[in-house]
Amino acid sequence: MKIEQIFTSCLAEMAYYIESNGEVAIIDPLRETTPYMDRAANDNAKIKYVFLTHFHADFVSGHVDLAKKTGATIVYGPGATAEYELHNGAHGEIFNIGDVTLELLHTPGHTMESSSYLLRDEKGKEQCLFSGDALFIGDVGRPDLAIKQGELTEEDLARHLFNSLRNVIMPLPDDIIVYPNHGAGSACGKNMSKETYDSLGHQKEVNYALRADMTEDEFVKEVLTGLVAPPQYFPKNAGMNKGINMDIDSIVARGTKELSLEKFNQLVTEGALILDTRHQNEFIKEHIPGSIFIGLSGGFAPWVGALIEDIHQKIVLITDFGKEEEAVIRLSRIGYDNSLGYLPNAISIWKDAGNETASIEQITAEELAELNKNEEISILDVRKVSEYNAEHLVGAINEPLDSINSNLENIDKSKTTYVHCAGGYRSVIFGSIAKKNGIHNLVDVAGGYGVMKNVPEFEMTEYVCPTTLL
Ligand SMILES: [Fe+2]
Numbered sequence: 001m002k003i004e005q006i007f008t009s010c011l012a013e014m015a016y017y018i019e020s021n022g023e024v025a026i027i028d029p030l031r032e033t034t035p036y037m038d039r040a041a042n043d044n045a046k047i048k049y050v051f052l053t054h055f056h057a058d059f060v061s062g063h064v065d066l067a068k069k070t071g072a073t074i075v076y077g078p079g080a081t082a083e084y085e086l087h088n089g090a091h092g093e094i095f096n097i098g099d100v101t102l103e104l105l106h107t108p109g110h111t112m113e114s115s116s117y118l119l120r121d122e123k124g125k126e127q128c129l130f131s132g133d134a135l136f137i138g139d140v141g142r143p144d145l146a147i148k149q150g151e152l153t154e155e156d157l158a159r160h161l162f163n164s165l166r167n168v169i170m171p172l173p174d175d176i177i178v179y180p181n182h183g184a185g186s187a188c189g190k191n192m193s194k195e196t197y198d199s200l201g202h203q204k205e206v207n208y209a210l211r212a213d214m215t216e217d218e219f220v221k222e223v224l225t226g227l228v229a230p231p232q233y234f235p236k237n238a239g240m241n242k243g244i245n246m247d248i249d250s251i252v253a254r255g256t257k258e259l260s261l262e263k264f265n266q267l268v269t270e271g272a273l274i275l276d277t278r279h280q281n282e283f284i285k286e287h288i289p290g291s292i293f294i295g296l297s298g299g300f301a302p303w304v305g306a307l308i309e310d311i312h313q314k315i316v317l318i319t320d321f322g323k324e325e326e327a328v329i330r331l332s333r334i335g336y337d338n339s340l341g342y343l344p345n346a347i348s349i350w351k352d353a354g355n356e357t358a359s360i361e362q363i364t365a366e367e368l369a370e371l372n373k374n375e376e377i378s379i380l381d382v383r384k385v386s387e388y389n390a391e392h393l394v395g396a397i398n399e400p401l402d403s404i405n406s407n408l409e410n411i412d413k414s415k416t417t418y419v420h421c422a423g424g425y426r427s428v429i430f431g432s433i434a435k436k437n438g439i440h441n442l443v444d445v446a447g448g449y450g451v452m453k454n455v456p457e458f459e460m461t462e463y464v465c466p467t468t469l470l
Helices: 034-042 063-070 154-169 200-206 216-224 234-240 248-255 261-269 280-285 300-307 324-332 346-352 365-374 385-390 401-410 426-436 448-452
Strands: 002-008 013-020 023-027 046-051 073-076 094-097 100-106 115-120 126-132 177-180 273-276 315-318 339-342 361-363 378-381 417-420 442-445
Touching: 013 034, 013 094, 013 100, 013 177, 023 034, 023 094, 034 046, 034 063, 046 063, 046 094, 063 073, 100 154, 154 216, 177 200, 248 324, 248 339, 261 315, 261 339, 280 426, 300 324, 300 401, 300 426, 315 324, 324 339, 361 365, 365 448, 401 426, 417 426, 417 448, 426 442, 442 448
Parallel strands: 023 046, 046 073, 126 177, 273 315, 315 339, 361 442, 378 417, 417 442
Antiparallel strands: 002 013, 013 023, 094 100, 100 115, 115 126
């Protein structure tokens, strides 16, 4: 038996590959199919099942493509309905994968169809639980994403989750390993640990949601406190996961098409967005006017999903050489399937044709401290509210990047504004979107707060542990 956790840091997502005696089960695959098919081919094994723990909201799964290519059966928990063929597993149903089994355990709460899968080895001993978004390491799945107006409230779902945890998951043996669908950084929970797995027994000791003496009302209160609004693309991705979408091979073929400058310009004129995915340092130095920056080196997919409001937006890409396919796949993981191609060697081609490039002014933290000493300047901190509340530069105003589309008018165009985030990624996204919207007098602070807090001239608010503020 082989169990592999496949971690994708951009989405803090964990898919699972399980192989036994020539048969394979995949749990919660991302949009692309090759990582799973290549593993099965390597093991000379056949993908028999694609299990989904629930209808994901934070990414679009490729389960339909994977099933089509391999003949595998798609399995969801009780009550799941979709446009494609699936097997509705029942609570307690056993699935054979080679010499091991997976038992479906219905664990509603995060969503109503949410299910976990308990793996028993060749000897019938419980080994691990693929817990989806029912139980994370250090947290549980948020119960507010699947509320249905007039039918289910987030409190109803929280009560379901309490019962799933107490009556289905907590009675399992303490020594089983919990393999969740997400880790720290995912918006599917609020306070996940960095670890990507743990024993159930240890989670019972350290996970606030599994506290032995917790009442149902206390659980509901704690789970629902401090939830921030989900990113705008979540309901759209949840909808796509119930439908049949454009297949990944066609998306990649179209998105990785090399464009001539003429075709590139034509697509932009027709409304395509220029998305520059290079490193922020490259973008700052030189970019094509009107492009926005969201780099592959950071939380690319979640930021695309949070900031590009139209999921059907047509996109033309500027990428580092050889990164075109990665950009297209990472866009499709959150349902942005309309990549129309890329401009190769973009900056040179652009300039060779006699076009001007644009840049973003940048200063160091030390230079900013000097300016701050001598005059009253406007400093914008674009980190999350929780990060700002934990610690910030005295006098800096918080304007989180997440809300830039609704808050751009708050920026005073008449004066220079210095923009920083934690490390220099988000502030460049902010600057690029502001620039595209006609705000040009922004100056980026290199290295962001991480560097600023070590400059002695700056006065910072006292550090408060962020978790106490959630
Ligand atoms: Fe989820």
